Amino acid sequence: MIYIFDGSLTGLLTAVFEWFERKPGPTTLKVNTIFQPEAFTETVEIMSNQEKADRVWKGLQKKLKKDWQRTFYCSYLSEIPEAYDHLFQFAIYIFENEPGAAANYGNNHVIALAKYAKSVEREKHRMEAFIRFQKTGDGMFYTSIDPDFNVLPLISNHFKNRYADQQWIIYDLKRKYGLHYDLNTVEEVTINFSESATNPNPPLALMDEKEALYALLWKDYFKSANIVARKNTKLHLQHVPRRYWKYLTEKQLA
Amino acid sequence: MSDRIREKLNILADAAKYDVSCSSSGGTRKNDNKGIGDSHSSGICHTYTEDGRCVSLLKILLTNHCIYDCLFCVSRKSNDIKRAAFTVDEVVDLTMNFYRRNYIEGLFLSSGIFKNADFTMERLLLVCKKLRLEQRYNGYIHLKTIPGASEELIKEAGLYADRMSINLEMPTEAGLKLLAPEKNHADVIKPLDFIQQNIVQFAADKKLIKHVPKFVPAGQSTQMVIGATPESDKDIMYTANAFYKNFALKRVYYSGYVPISNDSRMPVLGTQPPLLRENRLYQTDWLMRFYGFKVQEILNDANPNLDVDIDPKLSWAIRNMQHFPVDINKADYKMILRIPGIGVMSAKKIVQARKFGKLRIDQLKKIGVAYNRAKHFITCADSPYQLRDYQGTQIKAFIMAESQSKYLKTDNNQLILF
Numbered sequence A: 001m002i003y004i005f006d007g008s009l010t011g012l013l014t015a016v017f018e019w020f021e022r023k024p025g026p027t028t029l030k031v032n033t034i035f036q037p038e039a040f041t042e043t044v045e046i047m048s049n050q051e052k053a054d055r056v057w058k059g060l061q062k063k064l065k066k067d068w069q070r071t072f073y074c075s076y077l078s079e080i081p082e083a084y085d086h087l088f089q090f091a092i093y094i095f096e097n098e099p100g101a102a103a104n105y106g107n108n109h110v111i112a113l114a115k116y117a118k119s120v121e122r123e124k125h126r127m128e129a130f131i132r133f134q135k136t137g138d139g140m141f142y143t144s145i146d147p148d149f150n151v152l153p154l155i156s157n158h159f160k161n162r163y164a165d166q167q168w169i170i171y172d173l174k175r176k177y178g179l180h181y182d183l184n185t186v187e188e189v190t191i192n193f194s195e196s197a198t199n200p201n202p203p204l205a206l207m208d209e210k211e212a213l214y215a216l217l218w219k220d221y222f223k224s225a226n227i228v229a230r231k232n233t234k235l236h237l238q239h240v241p242r243r244y245w246k247y248l249t250e251k252q253l254a
Numbered sequence B: 001m002s003d004r005i006r007e008k009l010n011i012l013a014d015a016a017k018y019d020v021s022c023s024s025s026g027g028t029r030k031n032d033n034k035g036i037g038d039s040h041s042s043g044i045c046h047t048y049t050e051d052g053r054c055v056s057l058l059k060i061l062l063t064n065h066c067i068y069d070c071l072f073c074v075s076r077k078s079n080d081i082k083r084a085a086f087t088v089d090e091v092v093d094l095t096m097n098f099y100r101r102n103y104i105e106g107l108f109l110s111s112g113i114f115k116n117a118d119f120t121m122e123r124l125l126l127v128c129k130k131l132r133l134e135q136r137y138n139g140y141i142h143l144k145t146i147p148g149a150s151e152e153l154i155k156e157a158g159l160y161a162d163r164m165s166i167n168l169e170m171p172t173e174a175g176l177k178l179l180a181p182e183k184n185h186a187d188v189i190k191p192l193d194f195i196q197q198n199i200v201q202f203a204a205d206k207k208l209i210k211h212v213p214k215f216v217p218a219g220q221s222t223q224m225v226i227g228a229t230p231e232s233d234k235d236i237m238y239t240a241n242a243f244y245k246n247f248a249l250k251r252v253y254y255s256g257y258v259p260i261s262n263d264s265r266m267p268v269l270g271t272q273p274p275l276l277r278e279n280r281l282y283q284t285d286w287l288m289r290f291y292g293f294k295v296q297e298i299l300n301d302a303n304p305n306l307d308v309d310i311d312p313k314l315s316w317a318i319r320n321m322q323h324f325p326v327d328i329n330k331a332d333y334k335m336i337l338r339i340p341g342i343g344v345m346s347a348k349k350i351v352q353a354r355k356f357g358k359l360r361i362d363q364l365k366k367i368g369v370a371y372n373r374a375k376h377f378i379t380c381a382d383s384p385y386q387l388r389d390y391q392g393t394q395i396k397a398f399i400m401a402e403s404q405s406k407y408l409k410t411d412n413n414q415l416i417l418f
């Protein structure tokens, strides 16, 4: 049996609900965007249903400690197709066992979720570290990112607590939505980048007059802090893989 | 204007970089005044220099003018270098603007000693006060304690800083005397002790009274320069151990000496800094702090220096084969932690997972155990039956052979030296 869902968390949880309703035996969960019909396996399309999803989530909350609830959510945010199936199987496994079953690192789904969550948490942490705001002429601190996983929901609080007295926008170019903090609350926003779709950074003319100076000072600092006699490119790259360089002011030449 | 500030930053960041501490961890400040900044308890590295070190804080000296002449220090009086000094406002302005752009977790402010200790400490204190009170800044502040500064100033600084540190510089008094005759360890111990007593006192008050201000919430640290003087690894780590114990230090840093002087009492210019040795010392430090090892188990009169070719945990295991093999499915957590190839995370997972059934090799691998290393020291549900016991030295040879290629790659800038 194959269940097809729409990629939403609601859909995924609904699928768990439906499985317990029908108990169809071994079932795989697939997301509709990559699903290819197979000749001999029966498929069922899952209709996302908020009520059913809520009931499943409440159930999971009773069975799972806080850290495992987060592991579950983070794995979902990985957006990796195989992760969805592991989440589905994991949820079934948890419901069918006594509380505490998540600690069974001998179980395939447990270990898979732990791994996905670790990658997602690492990406979250990297975004918290590597984001560089630019201050625009109207006092907005702006940055755009394209993280490997959908981490905006995870970093929102961090930036809200930290930069409580400045307006900021963090925009996910890949997923085409962003967060805007207006000194009170964080809201999701979408922006239409009309002509400059390839370079969504605000043009220099729109920047705060001191922006270029501080970027320059930061680059200077980065150079001064290096100890040439200790140069270790391998270690450097291990900490800051090249794909993150585009975020880093200190790594830009001009 | 911008040229002058650039020049100052270059000089004063360059002079500050030999202090290796860059940790921003242990901060507990919350942004509860709708100001700016908070502390992330585990710290954040915002970037890494090309030498692979974490950059978390804006690490600068207020000035590199100094009345002392410590031989190991670039800022020493007799060194012919450019001098500069920031104004208090310049430091505040740089910190705020870097912080707002998410470049840094905070400020690490140190200074050469100009005029006298109190004059210097007063300026450092002023920076902290402006940040906290005028800018409502809750980010991290690591402040150097200036040896010889008055207790009132040090105590007041402790109300605004998250971490304070003061460097031992050389692992032994004799070493310090050799390179900095005007200094002694007692000058370091006195303020360390004074701050530690205050930390304890504030914590005790907090139990009784609700609103006690924070006092150095991220604790104290210190640094020793390694390889400038001839101390053994045992000397170094016994000193570290004593300071961890006596002053509840959060961290001891080991900074491989980067030659900056032609003086005949120290390694000559161009000598490579002892990076591998530094790494082994940090590994030992971790074994003491997180793996339950006593320093005497790792370093003693029979073994006064750490092995260069293998890490200290493996080294200990090989010298103590009577404790192995360890049964993964039965041994207590403490013993599992001591197995080469098993870290803290894996050890925790093992003790949780084995409640659900005896663990097998494939499960251990998935949990994250470096099985090729660990296999010499463990048994689990499906361990192959072993006909004969290997000696520690043989196991070392197996492991070395296996990791030889990897080792050569990682440490090639080290091996060229030997």
Ligand code: SF4
Binding pocket: B066, B067, B068, B069, B070, B073, B074, B075, B076, B077, B111, B112, B113
């Ligand atoms: S007192 Fe400090 S800054 Fe001055 S020379 Fe000695 S180590 Fe350097």
